[in-house]
Amino acid sequence: MKQTVRLFTVALIAGAVTLGGYKLLEKDDPVVLAAPQEETSFIPTNYTTNLSETNIDFTEAAEKTVHAVVHVKNTTISRQPTNIMEYFYGGGEPRAMVGAGSGVIITPDGYIVTNNHVIANAAQLEVTLNNNRTYEAKLIGTDAKSDIALIKIDSEEKLPFVPFGDSNELKIGEWVLAVGNPFNLTSTVTAGIVSAKARDLNEFDSNPQSFIQTDAAVNRGNSGGALVNIRGELVGINTAITSETGSYVGYSFAVPSNNTRKIIEDIMEYGDVQRGILGIQGRTLNSNIAQQLGLSETEGVIVGGIEDGSGAAKSGIKEGDIIKGLDGYKVGKFSDLAGYLGSKRPNDVVDVTIIRNGKEKVVPVTLIKLETVELEDLGLELRNANSEDLRRYGVTGGVKVNRALTRDMQRYDLAGILITKINDEPVNNVDDVKRVMNRRKAGDDIKLTFLDRDGDQNTFIFR
Template sequence: MKKFLSIVLFSAIGGALTLGTYKLFIEEAPIVYEKQVKAQPATVQANYLNTVNAVENTDFTVTAEKTLNTVVHVKNTSYKTVRDPYREFFYGQGNGTKQYSQVGTGSGVIISSDGYIVTNNHVIKGASEIEVTLNNKKVLKAELIGADPTNDIALLKVKTDELPYITFGNSDAVKVGEWVLAVGNPYNLTSTVTAGIISAKGRDLHGNGKVTDSFIQTDAAVNPGNSGGALVNTRGELIGINTAISSQTGSFVGYSFAVPSNITKKVIEDLMEYGNVQKAILGVKGGELNNKVAENLDIDTTEGFYISDVTEGSGAEKAGLKGNDIIIQMDGVKISTYADLTGFIRTKRPGDVVNVSYLRDGKKYISNVTLSKNEMSSVSSLGMELKNLNASELKKLNIENGVRVEDITNQELMYYGVKKGFVITAINNKKVTTVDDVVDMISNKSGNDVLRIEMLNLDGELERYIFR
């Protein structure tokens, strides 16, 4: 009996020593946590409250439920006819053509109860037929109301009973670090929701500060098929249309990009009211600032849009802006990059008045600028600078429409005789009325498409050029 009690006693002591050793030398985190609680009770209390709030803020079930029924699956079917020499050989001339179909898919967002749906232009580009599938599996034929290749936005319309729809949020007000959901149909997996945060705003995908991209960047997973779907905040408001991913594989690897809702809203309102997108300009030339540019210009400011020149007769000139001024805000929205500036201007129309804050010689000034219509555009892919023609100029040339070549850098076209003063009247048999028409047609060009450009030469004779 004594021997048994001794064994029990030694076992108990050994167990206590083992437990004590584990608690003292191995289980470190709780010990540190206990010390922190005793030493800084106020800090721990604040951390605890923040944790509770974070848990509440990251419960996306209500937002997801609210959004899912407003996002649709978009199916684009295009039919193409190709010449088949083998069929022609066996069945005779005139019977050597063959028609085939191509199907593309993406997502769309219902924005009104009467069936208006917004998606990406590249989702429905070249479509012969468009179908949308609602979240309840109902399939509807869709009509294309209009598209804007520049912003990659298209507007569809379906005929049906009253539909659930999403409300627009203010994309200028979203903050980096804010929670968002991406809702769409990746890989034909319908009704998919992913979560992430806003990673950046005013993102230029080319990174050179010279293009007009102004995307919202997020780390919410977006894959092929998500294009045209919704990016929403935790209140279920639409803050962007998912459009692109940054990837070397074609699939999501960390970042995706959305057209801001303020740009989207303006585009679709224009398409509904005018049938095309009303494009405004501030009337300035220049570029965004950074440390190197600031050093070269011998200025202290490293953020903002530096004005190198002001367009004659523009709203900027009339409001008193000059070369060497630095734009830092527009209507209270911070302007740090070229993408910030162009993204803001894309939400406006000709005739709109914007409040511009700018620096001149280190002092801040504020002016109201009336935006004007875009009368000139540089089309880099054509190697031309184009200008709109007014009514008197068109009458003098005895034509109804066209835009004039103001400058040309395309050596190949120069070799074939294209000169300054030529007038582009049509592209692919579609009349050209403004420089925006040319920009849209170029933007809508697929990789293998051929552009047939009709021009009037300096003698008023019609010439045709093929541009690949």
């Protein structure tokens, strides 16, 4: 009996162990790694491959442009006074001073674009290519307002050159290269991105600027060099930096290629720059101005005045209209407008997008020619009077004061007056002004006879 009980107990334990083992195996067997598989399916196994495919390679753009960017040396002659008489009355020992900058070959026959300040007052211009060949250059023409100059060298062989790109198509954040000769280090290439477009460095100046801003390193000597996109196309001429130290601190500025191309084509064809204008006075909208005027728009250019006889007047643009675009390009501030028009010529037709009474419309405007002359001795810029001006004042000829160039002249509030005589000689247009001023001897008085805004005749003598 005891033997039977013992056997039964052993069998019971063995059965329990067997059943427990079976259950254990039954639990572990169907385990499926579903969750881990789903997690691993999100691992970006081809991440490295994607990065390599989107890496920007600058070598092709650098190779295309570095041989077409030149070193420009400008030799100027100045006189250093050696005694008190020479200090007050002029004279002294002539002394040669050498400045340096960069330039960009834009045609295979040797036309080179650079900055006006690189070649200013040059007695001799010397250009050194990337292969160390040196040429004497001649000045073709300049435009001080845009700081662009055109020079030329003569070579028996065709030269490498940089083709123009479309600066209007540049995007903020796009990669660009600055190619130039900073600190006499020839053939230097730096990379950056487009930080901003239509940047105006002189916000309160009546001559608005429109620069491409980039963070590509630009230093002294880079002036006049190339700003190119990754395809090796010229999109700007490096011109300026803002710095308390005089060296690069993170921002540099370039004249857009569309403006540059138009300026040099004008110089080559006409000898000077043909500027086309809408014929408006305006200012950039912002929140404060919009609130004062009760407007919902906070971007654009609000029209403050229309020039009689201009394209804007003939097309029906009115005071109070808000300009939002030109030919489909956005206008958020006045420098956007000025920059785009800087690439246009008189008689070009521009589609102007405006908002009037909350409704948007597109108005085609034919640009008129801005004909001006600067009287540096007076600090005034004059322009031709139009037929409406002459009819209003009852005269047959004259020139209007377009703007004051100096703070001293701004206090006289002469903008808009009509000058009829200079030094008692009638002036009917800016060409007459140039003729009279060219005959004037240095240091002579300047007598202006003009009609003020009320039509009264006045005379000023500037000594």
